[in-house]
Amino acid sequence: MADVATSDVALRQILHGLPGVDEVGVRDRVAALATRSIKNEAKLAALDMAIRMVDLTTLEGADTPGKVAAMSAKGRRPDPQDPAVPPVAAVCVYPDLVEVARQAVAGSPVKVASVATAFPSGRASLAVKLADTRDAVAAGADEVDMVIDRGAFLSGRYGQVFSEIVAVREACGPAHLKVILETGELATLDNVARASWLAMLAGADFIKTSTGKVSPASTPPVAQVMLSAVRDYELAAGRQVGVKVAGGIRTSKDAVRYLVLVNETAGPRWLTPDRFRIGASSLLNDLLMQRSKLLTGQYAGPDYFTID
Amino acid sequence: MPDERLAVRKTYKLFIGGAFPRSESGRSYPVHGPRGGGRGGGLLAFAAQGSRKDARDAVKAARGAFGRWSGATAYNRGQVLYRVAEMLEGRSAQFAAEVAAAEGVSQAAARAQVSAAIDRWVWYAGWPDKVAQVAGAPNQVAGPYLNVSTPEPTGVVAILAPAVPSLLGLVSVLAPAIATGNTAVLVASQDHPLPAITLAEVLATSDVPGGVVNILTGGQAELAPVLAGHMDVDAIDLTGAGPEQAAELEGLAAGNLKRVFRAEDDWAADPDTRRLLMFVEIKTVWHPAGI
């Protein structure tokens, strides 16, 4: 596994030699797992797990230091009325706002994740992508979320995709690398499986579904395929890679469904923020509202939670 | 006589994309009962007078709805159609009153027509998951291939509804077209448009997705040629057209080789599968069988 040649031909043989993925079968399995009824103490545990797995995200052209600082404050202390609510895993911002975020979360366990490599399109030269990465790391990012070159992937230039990931991994230094596959553009579950393996072989610490800028973003079938891939990769190569789902996950119900997928596909060893993340923004308040309902018995209202 | 309550009259609008807009032309026209009929031939209501732009919008809505409707399972289409029948039954008194007023027939005759219309709709509701079993089949070709023919819906179907019977005729031309997965733009009878709009209200409350059925009221001479010549309409049912107009429309339809249907039905008789199978395409797929 360590000596995988980076040529298109060799990679094609490996990736296209993976077992096929039957889409209808995946949808069936995901639908069956969606019937899991998570209640009471199991639900509370799930909500707390989900909160701790959130990468609280703002990736807008209109982002300002003020916006990032406010969001980071919420990430440190999601519910001002309840200090028992754990902080999120990380805040996720553009590279030029990493410094602001780092100061805002200093002294807390919250990490700073930065997108990089000409996010979200990935359409730029390797030199520009590496410079983008180095900027983020120099500014203090603990984690880098890169995008793969989907144009290269879809035109079969697997070697290019591979070597870009390797190069970015190196530029990350001590920071962890999440590789965004942009599954909505990959279109088939076979491609999702192949891109997952490609990223893992190239050294990804996490594989991530989406930028959140393209629809469809994360979906349960896609997550299912990726969770199977990381499980199989560990068995084959002895290394545990994490999964991040991002984009379109707005409700606690969605989040808990993903946790069930993690639990029953990759396995409970992935039920930790070190191995599973949820990239989201509005989800956090829904998690807080559901948590409040469980603890007080009454349905909560949005005015009782801060917008940032 | 003294304390008689004044009724709140219904406004009859078009039915496009699941909503009830007025004509973009702002026009409407008076609909009268037949001379000497139920209400002495007086004004029944105003109906919207649809324009070519309304027709254009209806076609767009029908095309937009086609993917979802044709992609739904046949079981689901059957369920939706059965629900329409449930809603029709619930409103049968209202329909009977409208039919009687429109056509000048007795209450008893109107009720009989409404019952027949509901039963006919139920007949068609039972077809979607059976059409392929009757009209499709594997074919025994001379080679190691699986060869299967399946009926698929044609697409957007324009339908000119017959004038009478005002509800039964309407149901008889509309239900078969949508049962197989087509979406429809229906031009109601110019003289008796009101039952069509009440039917639209039923459709709107029966889980029928918006755009699957669109109903235009107004001048058939104005609306029919627009639909007959529209390049994004796949088929046209000329049942409600007069013989001369029909010939002209058929000529226009040739512009994109629409499938054209025209028949003289005995509306009282049980239908056969002709209308059901009219607006389907037969798709034949080959696949080798080898080790």
Next chain:
Amino acid sequence: MTATQGSQALDEITDWAYAPAPQATDVVSIAPENGLFIGGEFAPAADGRQFATVNPATEEPLAQVAEAGQADVDRAVAAATAAYEQVWQPMPGRERAKYLYRIARIIQERAREFAVLESLDNGKPIRESRDVDVPLAAAHFFYYAGWADKLEYAGLGPAPRPLGVAGQVIPWNFPLLMAAWKLAPALAAGNTCVLKPAETTPLTALLLAEVGQQAGLPPGVVNVLTGDGAAGAALVAHPGVRKVAFTGSTEVGKAIARTVAGTGKKLTLELGGKAANIVFDDAPVDQAVEGIVGGIFFNQGHVCCAGSRLLVQESVAEAVLDRLRRRMTTLRLGDPLDKNTDVGAINSRVQLDKIRELSDSGEQEGAERWSPPCQLPERGFWFPPTIFTGVSQSHRIAREEIFGPVLSVLTFRTPEEAVAKANNTPYGLSAGIWTDKGSRILWLASRLRAGVVWAGTFNKFDPASPFGGYRESGYGREGGRHGLAAYLDA
């Protein structure tokens, strides 16, 4: 705490325990005594005899149910005959259709009640009764309602006629669904029915009779005789019954065939199976494993068409089995009324003994048994999901139908060998194929002697899809256009 307390993942490695998620049972009210349903009314058996029906997950009795004797069979057939001659057969198809649509609708409205009752009486997980049994039962009525007024289009001639009174005996594995499979086409075609549900699962059939009343179904059109095998035999032998339909064991099916021989009664049989689930080296392996699991552990393996033999290509056998074992450790066994339960109770002590006996024979004959670590509840009838490897065709567990959550694993080398092994059985109900190659699916499908071939999936049912077996798995088809043939004189 009650004996049934949620369900557990089988080897308890999970850190995140799913809390108990019990389905509320207060939607169901079971009468302590239940009569036979004859001529539109419930009444005790003529001789007053009753028997208990039991919850197999707890062994607690649920209710007393009337036991039909010969006099009751006679009365039911007479009621069905009168209803046939005077009401049902003369009725236009479009009116019959509307009764069946009503029944379908009421099943949908009372879906929760039916699902809970089925799980209580049968032992199957509420998730399955809720998501599979009940919706399919309603769908079956919907589908055949639509044929009632279209018989001339069924390919059986311009004016096919019904047969008369149908005597229908159904098994305990899908009590409500089997009732729907029998009643819906029979009624649509214009026959009237006397239904004999299985001894251990009478309750949902009785609820269905009540639904018939609520739908306004004319008295005598559907009659339900609860009772044992003797009641079924009496029904089948009754001269007033013109059509017999049976789903159950091959052994009883043969006995029925002998009983009706020479009587002119039309007979359809849906019997046992020992289906091969064939996995090739190029199968989409995760989905194939799901198909294996669904094929044998769905409904605790109480499925005539269960994929009870895994035929895995030898080159990938170890890899597939590793995955299968890993997947089996996430199966949740326990309280059928818990929404997270995957594997419920075995339906009866008798069946549990059979499964145990055959499984023991597997070990005795040299196969290797494996189950994920499992905590079985103290009360009730339970058997853990089990696989046997190192099985050969000559082993009893490769030949005899176990009808439980037990999979026998054999290997093959080539497609021809897979076909030969799959067909090497007197049964012929179903088969599964897992490969990435469409051509191979079709090549195999045309050679497998099985009435239902699933490729890339397993245990999928639809009212529009004909179901039935070759050879000793029975004859006749249920479902689809072909399913009408059994109930018409054509």
